[in-house]
Amino acid sequence: MEIINKIRGLKSSTTTMRARKTIKEEDYCSECKNYFRKNLLDIEHEIPVSIGGNPYDFRFFCKSCHNKKTNIDIKIINFFKKTNLLIKHNSESFETPLTKEELIQTYKILFLLIKKGELYNEDK
Numbered sequence: 001m002e003i004i005n006k007i008r009g010l011k012s013s014t015t016t017m018r019a020r021k022t023i024k025e026e027d028y029c030s031e032c033k034n035y036f037r038k039n040l041l042d043i044e045h046e047i048p049v050s051i052g053g054n055p056y057d058f059r060f061f062c063k064s065c066h067n068k069k070t071n072i073d074i075k076i077i078n079f080f081k082k083t084n085l086l087i088k089h090n091s092e093s094f095e096t097p098l099t100k101e102e103l104i105q106t107y108k109i110l111f112l113l114i115k116k117g118e119l120y121n122e123d124k
Ligand SMILES: [Zn+2]
Pocket: 029, 030, 031, 032, 033, 034, 061, 062, 063, 064, 065, 066
């Protein structure tokens, strides 16, 4: 069992503000590539910070793309908890029988499958 301490950061509003300064008044969403006003873009982490992703490794998503991404993330994190890949999960740390790299690889595979509609597809 590996104990993984989450990387802290982007928690304080000053850090978030500094991150937001890296975008222009109008900039594009990294997902749909459409342009939006700065206040309509959210900070988004490809690998969720809650599973050990780097909080400083971020990009900007529009609200719609961010919501879709978050909904998939919630499904994967719930799956990880249900299957004991995430144990004693709290804001500081978690335990996992995998290595951090294996957990992230598993996340990426599940993310692709859900996005393609191969998993959790209500129509099937
Ligand atoms: Zn978008």
